Amino acid sequence: MRTPIIAGNWKMFKTVKEAVAFIEDVKGKAEVAGVESVICAPYTNLPALTEAVQGTSLKIGAQNVHFEDSGAFTGEISGLMLKEIGVDYVIIGHSERRAYFAETDEIVNKKVLAAFKHGLLPIVCVGESLEEREAGKTKDVCRVQTEAALQGLTEAQAAQVVVAYEPIWAIGTGKTSTAEDAGEVIGYIRERIAAQFNSDVAGKVRIQYGGSVKPNNIREFMQHPDIDGALVGGASLEPASYISLVEGAR
Numbered sequence: 393m394r395t396p397i398i399a400g401n402w403k404m405f406k407t408v409k410e411a412v413a414f415i416e417d418v419k420g421k422a423e424v425a426g427v428e429s430v431i432c433a434p435y436t437n438l439p440a441l442t443e444a445v446q447g448t449s450l451k452i453g454a455q456n457v458h459f460e461d462s463g464a465f466t467g468e469i470s471g472l473m474l475k476e477i478g479v480d481y482v483i484i485g486h487s488e489r490r491a492y493f494a495e496t497d498e499i500v501n502k503k504v505l506a507a508f509k510h511g512l513l514p515i516v517c518v519g520e521s522l523e524e525r526e527a528g529k530t531k532d533v534c535r536v537q538t539e540a541a542l543q544g545l546t547e548a549q550a551a552q553v554v555v556a557y558e559p560i561w562a563i564g565t566g567k568t569s570t571a572e573d574a575g576e577v578i579g580y581i582r583e584r585i586a587a588q589f590n591s592d593v594a595g596k597v598r599i600q601y602g603g604s605v606k607p608n609n610i611r612e613f614m615q616h617p618d619i620d621g622a623l624v625g626g627a628s629l630e631p632a633s634y635i636s637l638v639e640g641a642r
């Protein structure tokens with residue numbers, strides 16, 4: 393039985409003050425038995441947030457990590473640094489990072505390995521562009537990205553990975569995949585993980601859907617047996633909306 397996981401990806405939104413106020417608003421409400429609830433915030437918010445969630449079941453994630461522990465990498469943050477401040481999760485390979493910051497499958501893999509090195513759990517994003525979808529390449533793109541990301545992990549590590557299937561055309565656009573369609577791709581990703589590792593690992597990996605998930609459609613996605621949660625951008629920014637998403641994953 394896989395525990396559903398709702399992760400809010402705040403992207404480049406919220407000051408520290410706004411972030412802490414959000415936690416005060418959702419405490420006890422975005423905490424639902426049997427659902428994992430994670431807020432992935434900008435780096436500047438993370439120390440205050442890990443402090444603010446003390447004594448709650450809420451978890452905190454980063455949105456990126458460098459693959460080295462330290463060094464001359466101006467502007468970067470390492471897994472060692474994230475772990476030190478109590479971060480639990482890290483989003484790796486989001487399509488915005490792949491598109492705007494030239495993250496390749498190889499870099500994504502190095503970051504996944506670095507996350508495990510420091511005891512952080514990766515939320516690995518995969519998904520196709522509209523062009524790739526229209527060319528019938530959705531499954532191929534997801535297979536290549538997933539296999540590359542999980543390369544070199546032990547079975548025990550792979551079983552703890554969270555994969556977020558996010559069709560790029562559905563991100564921030566209001567267009568969503570249907571639950572059936574997303575479930576089919578997610579089922580395929582699971583099959584490929586079984587081929588890369590084994591069916592026990594594949595049965596444990598949690599695979600989220602992401603792309604214009606809102607309080608009014610979360611239940612539809614969660615009803616699909618292959619969908620284990622959601623990675624949510626816009627609708628995770630308001631406390632009431634985030635609470636509804638977590639409740640919808642119950």
Ligand SMILES: O=C[C@H](O)COP(=O)(O)O
Nearest residue numbers: 401563564603604625626
């Ligand atoms: O990481 C989250 C995704 O990019 C989805 O964003 P969205 O919910 O605003 O479409």
